[in-house]
Amino acid sequence: MNTLSSTRRAMTRDEALSWNPDWSVADIRLIEENFDRIGTRTYYRTQSNxxxxxxxxxxxxxxxxxxxxxxxxxxxAPEDRSDLDWDGFALSCFRPREATVAKGEERLTICTSCFYALPATGVCDTCG
Structure with missing residues (x-):
């Protein structure tokens, strides 16, 4: 069995352009322009999609x-992209990942007078 064929699925150009229903008409046009610019011929998605x-x-x-x-x-990457340090570009539905606090990690509140961590009561044990 070919492992590549088991991890990716072939698509048509139209399927690739409609892969994400959240893409705007402008996003699809931009993707299509880049397909043409670099001469894409085949498309596939990962098994996880x-x-x-x-x-x-x-x-x-x-x-x-x-x-x-x-x-x-x-x-x-296109030469006219907004971020020349990145070999890509964001689409209209781009959402940056938010920093998350690791499970079990708590955020401390610091007393502005003595700079010790405040207890859960919010009243400093040192300053009162």
Whole structure:
């Protein structure tokens, strides 16, 4: 059994463009322009349906679609992107991940007078 075929599913170009129902018309147009710009020919999604990869005629992965953003291998990103330090761009449905507090970790409140941590009562044991 081919392990690649068991971890990815082939898609048509239209299926790739409609993969995320949250993409706006402008997002789809931008993705399609980049498909044309870099000459994508084949498309597949991971078995988990977490990403879509676009390949060129030689079978090289040239574009990665994520639910809220698009990434490219080094040197293939559009030159007019807003963040030149990132080989990709955000789509309209992009939502940055929020920092989360690790389970079991608590946030401390500090007394502004003595700089000790306040107890749960909110009244400083040192300052009163």
């Amino acid at each position: 977490g990403t879509v990869t676009a390949q060129d005629a030689a079978g090289r992965s040239v574009m990665y679609l994520h639910p809220g953003y698009v990434e490219f291998p080094k040197g293939l």
